[in-house]
Amino acid sequence: MGYYKGKYQHDGLTTTLKHKGRMTLFRFGGLVVLFGGCLNLIQTARRLRKPRPPVYSSLRNLKSVDYSTMRKLVTVIENEPEGENCRWVEPEMVNQTEDLFSTILVAYPGSGKRAAFLQLEGLTQLLTQDDWSLNDRPKDAKYAFIKTQYPHHEGVWAWGGKGNQTIYVLQNPRTALQTYMFLLHEINYADGWMSSRLHRFDTFKVRPSVDEWIDFKRDRFTREVNSWSWHLEYWMENGLLRDVFTHNLTNPEIMDGIMNPSIYTEAELSTFQDALSDVNATFDRHCVEGDMPYCLPVAIVSYEKLMQESTGPAEVGKLARVIQNQPSMNVVDESVWKCVWKKVIIEKDTGVRIDSDREGPDMETYRFTVGEVETIIDELERLKEKYSTSQLSMTAPLYEELVSYLTEYIADQYSYLHSL
DSSP: OTTOSSOOOOSTTOOOOOOOSOOOHHHHHHHHHHHHHHHHHHHHHHHHSOOOOOSSGGGSSOOOSOOOSBOOOEEEOTTOOTTSSEEEOOOOOBOOOTTOOOEEEEOSTTSSHHHHHHHHHHHHSBOEEETTOOSSSOSSSOOSEEEEOTTSTTOOOOSTTOOOEEEEEEOOHHHHHHHHHHHHHHTTTOOSHHHHHHTTTSTTSBOOOHHHHHHHHHHHHHHHHHHHHHHHHHHHTTSBOBOTTTOOBOOHHHHHHHHOTTTSOHHHHHHHHHTOOSOOOOBOHHHHSSSSSOOSOSEEEEHHHHHSTTTHHHHHHHHHHTTTTSTTOOOOOGGGHHHHHHHHHTSOTTOOOOGGGOBSSOGGGSOOOHHHHHHHHHHHHHHHHHHSSOSSTTTHHHHHHHHHHHHHHHHHHHHHHHHO
């Protein structure tokens, strides 16, 4: 969690509590009773649920207790045309290796990391871990892929120094706000690890009522639009600390407050930021003190393009090329990449639900006002102008790709405006 230790993170998926000191016998006994009651509730809930594919791919029919990070997902079929030359099989746990190369998938909450990590798993036969470790696998193991929303308050830097590179998964901010809110609804706006875990099988199932969507926009639209762009800036600038509201440089103390919204109100954070003067550029310690060699993404992919048949296989190619030839990365042959994409997106052979599996009101009923769309356009235009010129040769290709995506998102907002 950046600079925190032992502080509370409320809202959504993000509360982590670090208890210190010895507990009294009375408190321990109460905890045992409470835990026992929770287990009974969980068992009852499991008995009442109808059988359905679990959300987390790591929980699908794993017969071995050797919780490692490798499995067999794709079998190549010879002499078949491209797109038909592979078969998806059930996971098979095998031993992991010590030199496993680890890629961090980062995105604003709800922005299609799931679609990306399923492709990576299919390409490599390796598993993905969630930054909050909501599944049943060991938390101290090293995984090939880790997905996170950090530094958004829904994420946490839980991988320590085990990450080797990052990939950014970008989604249109208008639909990203929707999918983020849908996820919050499905986990009943959980405010802690345990409550989030109890709802982990309820995600990607049901969209909320339109009234609930309107309430969410009223309370959080402005902040979350700013969070979307702030999150992108953080990773595109190697962990440079910025204020979420003004996007000006900030210090670690204010960054702490931004990542823990239950500590300070927006008004308090704005007051603190306004009082700053002569702020020096400060980078997240994870990015400069050795946790990762570099936080700047090695690639950026578009969720929208990843989901479309005309562009999906090409986006998968971007994912594959940045993990090829890395330690313990046995990427399937390029002739199978299109087939992997098809098995995940079209045929849905993974057993893992994605955005399109949700039921409920039609997506078109979750509307935005003209003013809200104009706010999104302003942010997109600001980012496009900012990243259109790169002063560093190493960032130029990444920024060029980003600007291309931002340009498409801007055009989409205007098309949406014309439909209102």
